[in-house]
Amino acid sequence: MNLKSRLAVMNFFEFAVWGAYLTCMSNYLGSAGLGDMIPWFYAIQGIVSIFMPTIMGIIADKYVQPQRLLGISHLLAGAAMLFCWWMGVEAGIGNELPNKSLFVAMYTVSVAFFMPTIALSNTVAFSALKKNGFDTVKDFPPIRVLGTVGFIATMWFVNCAVWQDGSFFFTLQENSYKFQYTYMQFFVSGVLSILLCAYCFTLPECRLEEKREVSLLESxxxxxxxxxxxxxxxxxxxxxxxxxxxxxxxxxxxxxxxxxxxxxxxxxxxxxxxxxxxxxxxxxxxxxxxxxxxxxxxxxxxxxxxxxxxxxxxxxxxxxxxxxxxxxxxxxxxxxxxxxxxxxxxxxxxxxxxxxxxxxxxxxxxxxxxxxxxxxxxxxxxxxxxxxxxxxxxxxxxxxxxxxxxxxxxxxxxxxxxxxxxxxxxxxxxxxxxxxxxxxxxxx
Missing domain, CATH: 1.20.1250.20 (MFS general substrate transporter like domains)
Incomplete structure (x- = not known):
């Protein structure tokens, strides 16, 4: 597989992780007794976006190669998301979560490590393309579009996928066990995040470069x-x-x-x-x-x-x-x-x-x-x-x-x-x- 294809796969999974739950988790939160907390679940993404990308960017610049930090971040985000899924399994479909505070905390951990990966994935792509002599203005957009395709793909998957009484199937008909209504959307996101973690460690090396000393204000x-x-x-x-x-x-x-x-x-x-x-x-x-x-x-x-x-x-x-x-x-x-x-x-x-x-x-x-x-x-x-x-x-x-x-x-x-x-x-x-x-x- 050539470099651009490998980076396209990375972008596909990067946004597939997000698409699995971003537009449909509100349906599950309502049935889990967290309906009044829906605005906070989305606000948390904005709050962590204020500082986490900057912190992770500094780490990627000075201490850990970006492709490795991208993998580590997805490992932590995926593990926390799978914990949310397991809490849903323990509660059961249609039942309120017994420990809502822990669920919110684990979701926050997952989002805190996922949001910086959007910028990190761009850093990895730009670094690899430049290192191999590609024109980023020309060659990056087709790679990035695969990210939107991945987002759409998991939206379609959780919309149609059903796990009911030990059976897995797809349907467009009314079914309360569709992933878009249950904790299974977090399972999809968590698994994809873990898979992307493993994939990131196969990506080309992004060597750390010596950079000029800058003030804390600039950094x-x-x-x-x-x-x-x-x-x-x-x-x-x-x-x-x-x-x-x-x-x-x-x-x-x-x-x-x-x-x-x-x-x-x-x-x-x-x-x-x-x-x-x-x-x-x-x-x-x-x-x-x-x-x-x-x-x-x-x-x-x-x-x-x-x-x-x-x-x-x-x-x-x-x-x-x-x-x-x-x-x-x-x-x-x-x-x-x-x-x-x-x-x-x-x-x-x-x-x-x-x-x-x-x-x-x-x-x-x-x-x-x-x-x-x-x-x-x-x-x-x-x-x-x-x-x-x-x-x-x-x-x-x-x-x-x-x-x-x-x-x-x-x-x-x-x-x-x-x-x-x-x-x-x-x-x-x-x-x-x-x-x-x-x-x-x-x-x-």
Whole structure:
């Protein structure tokens, strides 16, 4: 297997680990008695993203080769995730976890070691490609796209896979033993993480290089905060945090929202394809994401960076709004599909073009720190605040209720979902309009 294929396999498994549970764990958390904690499960990812990637980056720069640290991190993350799975097994399907605090703690450990691996996998790929004379700008994107494919693959797997009474099979029909509703999604993630750990130790060596001594401020990426002295950059980072508040909302609540229709008194709604295959349906979002990455160069060249960012902001309005007016049966299900399609624009057009803007505006000595600050404001600070705020809104309008289906009690998050989605859409609209009025990057 050639180098690019080996790196593509690494990326496939890197994001397959995440895709196994990210968009569907809320369904399990509700039945496990942790429904009120859903926003915290997603906020934890943002909190650890503020400091763990920096710490692991320093270790990879100075003490442990990146490909080995990537493997060790996945070993620890996978072991903690398998512990979560075992706690679910002990409790049983449909039962509350007896020790919720321990479950949250082990999930936190897993996420704390997984989140830095996203940056570490990029470091390994770039190092190997450069060492072997490849053009990273040309050769890395096709490798990275395999990561999105891996994410989609495990979403489809947990959507259809069933382990029931000692038998394993796949189905698109209603079945409460599907992995997307049970602790088995954590088993899939944990096993893939352990396999990737072993694979990482077969990857090309990334030798540690002697680097100049830098201050603690520089090593932690804090030197980039001086960019706030410039009005343009201060506004950009503030709006990055505001838009970041939208990032994890649908990851946390799209699944429970669509699945809640299974508890409907209308048989056509309860047995609809969408209501019983929420993870498969929302995977359209990731397909759109992969395709939209390829569209960014064209849109940037034709419309400029501010317009592209505005497209992202207003795409979030449609992302939430389409959920608010949709339903799992025709023609309402088309609104769900449109919501998933615009997600690619909403997510990619700001994250990728925002990174390009930061690279253009910053002096070479702080480019890396500035990118870290951008990620911290969006995926760290913004996503954490946004997820917790969204949780308060959803918990105000919706609640977990048990419904008997085929003689078995199942938990669904039901209530006034439409108001929730319209509140989220209104917030995104205010952010977009404010950005259009206040932010002026100038021509470059």
């Amino acid at each position: 932690l990426g804090l030197s980039a905060f001086k960019l706030f002295k410039t009005k343009k950059m201060a506004l950009f980072f503030i709006f990055s945090a505001l838009l970041g508040m939208c990032l994890q909302v649908t990851n946390g609540y799209a699944g429970p929202f669509i699945t809640s229709f299974k508890g409907s008194a209308d048989a056509a709604v309860a047995t609809s394809f969408a209501a019983n295959n929420a993870t498969l349906l929302t995977s359209i979002s990731q397909v759109s994401e992969a395709l939209c990455i390829l569209m960014i160069p064209f849109f940037l060249k034709r419309f400029g960076i501010k317009t592209v960012m505005l497209m992202s902001m207003f795409a979030w309005v449609f992302r939430f709004g389409f959920f608010g007016i949709g339903s799992p049966t025709m023609p309402g299900v088309l609104m769900f599909i449109l919501s998933c399609i615009v997600y690619g624009v909403a997510f990619d057009f700001f994250n990728v073009s925002g990174g390009i803007f930061v690279d253009q505006e910053c002096e070479p000595s702080i480019k890396a720190s500035a990118q870290g600050l951008f990620m911290m404001m969006t995926n760290g600070l913004g996503a954490t605040i946004g997820t917790l705020a969204a949780g308060e809104i959803v918990n105000s309008y919706c609640s977990w209720q048990n419904v008997m289906i085929n003689g078995q009690s199942q938990s669904f998050l039901v209530g006034d979902w439409q108001t929730c989605w319209f509140i989220f859409a209104g917030f995104a609209l205010v952010v977009g309009v404010s950005f259009a009025l206040l932010f002026n990057p100038g021509k470059k």
